[in-house]
Amino acid sequence: MIIDKAEVIVTSPGRNFVTLRLTTADGHVGIGDGTLNGRELAVVSYLRDHVAPLLIGSDASRIEDTWQFLYRSAYWRRGPVTMAAIAAVDMALWDIKGKAAGMPVYQLLGGASRNGLMAYGHASGKTNEELFDSIRAHQELGYRSIRVQTGVPGLKSIYGIASNATFEANDGVRYDHEPAQRGAFPAEEDWDTRSYLRHIPTVFEAVRNEFGPELPLLHDAHHRLTPIQAAQLGKSLEPYDLFWLEDCTPAENQEALRLVRQHTTTPLAIGEIFNTVWDYQQIIREQLIDYVRSAVTHTGGISHLKKVLDYASQYQIKSGMHGPTDVSPVGMAAAMHLGLAIHNFGIQEYMQHSAQTDSVFKQSYSWSNGFLHPGNEPGLGVTLDVDEAGKYPYEQAYLPFNRLADGTVHDW
Numbered sequence: 284m285i286i287d288k289a290e291v292i293v294t295s296p297g298r299n300f301v302t303l304r305l306t307t308a309d310g311h312v313g314i315g316d317g318t319l320n321g322r323e324l325a326v327v328s329y330l331r332d333h334v335a336p337l338l339i340g341s342d343a344s345r346i347e348d349t350w351q352f353l354y355r356s357a358y359w360r361r362g363p364v365t366m367a368a369i370a371a372v373d374m375a376l377w378d379i380k381g382k383a384a385g386m387p388v389y390q391l392l393g394g395a396s397r398n399g400l401m402a403y404g405h406a407s408g409k410t411n412e413e414l415f416d417s418i419r420a421h422q423e424l425g426y427r428s429i430r431v432q433t434g435v436p437g438l439k440s441i442y443g444i445a446s447n448a449t450f451e452a453n454d455g456v457r458y459d460h461e462p463a464q465r466g467a468f469p470a471e472e473d474w475d476t477r478s479y480l481r482h483i484p485t486v487f488e489a490v491r492n493e494f495g496p497e498l499p500l501l502h503d504a505h506h507r508l509t510p511i512q513a514a515q516l517g518k519s520l521e522p523y524d525l526f527w528l529e530d531c532t533p534a535e536n537q538e539a540l541r542l543v544r545q546h547t548t549t550p551l552a553i554g555e556i557f558n559t560v561w562d563y564q565q566i567i568r569e570q571l572i573d574y575v576r577s578a579v580t581h582t583g584g585i586s587h588l589k590k591v592l593d594y595a596s597q598y599q600i601k602s603g604m605h606g607p608t609d610v611s612p613v614g615m616a617a618a619m620h621l622g623l624a625i626h627n628f629g630i631q632e633y634m635q636h637s638a639q640t641d642s643v644f645k646q647s648y649s650w651s652n653g654f655l656h657p658g659n660e661p662g663l664g665v666t667l668d669v670d671e672a673g674k675y676p677y678e679q680a681y682l683p684f685n686r687l688a689d690g691t692v693h694d695w
């Protein structure tokens with residue numbers, strides 16, 4: 284299984300995706316996701332200029348060895364660009380191994396540990412009424428766990444609520460344009476922490492009154508709080524029994540979570556911008572979180588995220604893999620194979636891709652009654668239609684950024 288072709292395919296069916304396609308001399312083809320929202324072309328260059336030439340002539344069956352070679356031989360290690368590029372290679376090699384073995388990847392990882400993967404969707408609204416409608420729409424689609432994001436009085440825009448015109452408003456679960464916005468400069472949004480901290484508990488109270496105690500509810504603070512503010516929020520949300528509070532502080536300061544933990548029993552999820560097991564070392568060892576939020580795509584692939592999750596399992600910390608639409612269907616499939624196989628699966632984020640994206644990436648994973656399954660096709664079970672992909676050239680797009688009322692840049 285000698286690799287004789289390594290192609291990087293960029294396509295933008297509603298949003299940008301970076302896919303690595305490896306072909307072996309004996310005809311096996313594997314694909315991997317290397318999409319890094321808003322910085323896609325950096326990964327393209329890393330793969331095209333520095334990784335693809337090294338893969339030609341190497342043995343596709345040596346997944347771990349290839350991972351270690353790419354990670355260590357670069358000398359400069361870690362970081363989102365490097366780890367997304369390595370993830371794309373790792374996924375493509377697992378895809379090839381599965382196809383060569385005639386088995387879905389989850390079988391190679393040890394087989395299924397459950398029947399399906401509980402997944403949550405994103406309900407949002409500027410007002411409570413809009414939010415309730417969005418929750419009901421998600422329930423009708425089978426979602427049994429729901430992330431709740433809402434407008435905050437006085438703020439024009441807020442994370443988690445689609446604000447751009449291209450959002451497919453007629454179809455409340457299609458999020459392909461949210462929150463990345465096409466254009467030459469990131470959109471500016473506003474933020475006010477005190478107003479947010481006052482408002483959010485009232486929203487969760489209203490949601491519990493309307494939907495009762497059973498529905499698992501999640502919330503994402505998107506790195507915007509200081510440790511003491513995060514502690515206040517966690518405490519004020521305790522009566523509403525959240526499944527998790529996500530990214531309450533900027534994730535790079537792991538120690539911050541100690542203070543949050545001392546003050547609240549609201550479960551914490553963190554890690555969508557982490558990329559290695561070392562980013563998690565302290566917070567797993569000190570049991571400062573309850574869920575690992577990394578995507579396979581941003582954490583060095585199946586091989587590396589499995590190591591993070593195996594480490595986490597010693598502390599009863601579970602997976603909550605990142606699954607926004609900026610992870611391509613290939614990255615989503617990889618998450619599903621991993622999530623089905625590991626024992627410490629928690630929940631899977633699942634935002635549905637647009638019909639356009641689905642026309643480029645043909646999937647064999649399924650969604651029914653609130654549960655995902657990766658399917659039983661050999662490999663990852665996703666194919667890339669190159670002709671269709673070619674219809675959608677790359678378009679520059681950026682995530683928004685925040686400024687406070689006095690003009691200070693704030694975490695988005």
Ligand code: GCO
Pocket residue numbers: 320462503505555606607609632682
């Ligand atoms: C989530 C995330 C995303 C990110 C996005 C950035 O919990 O799903 O916070 O919505 O904002 O992945 O590219």
Ligand code: MG
Pocket residue numbers: 503505529530555
């Ligand atoms: Mg998040």
